[in-house]
Amino acid sequence: MDEAAAQPDPAQDEEARPRTRIQRRNTQAILDAALEVFSAQGFRGATLDQIAEVAGLSKPNLLYYFASKEAIHVELLSGLMDTWLDPLREMDPEGEPEAEIMAYVRRKLQMARDYPRESRLFANEILQGAPRMRAAIEGELKDLVDEKAEVIRGWQAAGKIAPVHPYHLIFSIWALTQHYADFDMQVRAVLGPEGADPFPEAGRFLDTLFGRLLAP
Structure with a gap:
């Protein structure tokens, strides 16, 4: 030996x-x-x-x-991925389609409110080309989005929601919710005094926007 x-x-x-x-x-x-x-x-x-x-x-x-600095960054990002994907995982294929999608929108908006630093960390990583998260994005994240896109296609085929491109629907939800975390200063500056807490009105607006978009 x-x-x-x-x-x-x-x-x-x-x-x-x-x-x-x-x-x-x-x-x-x-x-x-x-x-x-x-x-x-x-x-x-x-x-x-x-x-x-x-x-x-x-x-x-x-x-x-x-x-190293990179070791800390990787540790943060590895812990973030599950948090980031959980709201989409909760979309139930057996649920009422419009309600499930609207609940996802609300969960993502709540994440923007509760985890703004995590949102900006994720955005910064993506803007750099995701050098420390590429495998997770091309693997775990993409697999989950593919799975939920098929669920959305099934709901559309059954006539339960309007025909919209499932991937671009998900992208638009990301963009319209994460904006409130990633561009918080801009949102509050533009809204002025009424922007002290933009999330209640943002929630009502997104309910209306996606409600009309998804209505069959």
């Missing part, structure tokens, strides 16, 4: 060892700080020094938990 192969791997031991409460707290502080910095500065504009400062840690301490 190869003696070297029999030796324990220190890196694996470190990964297998349960993290202490302080380690878990610091890891979460780094990820929260990185989300703030990346969503504002983008990947290229963000620095480890900025992330460490927002996290309230020294840069050497940060590097104890994550080896």
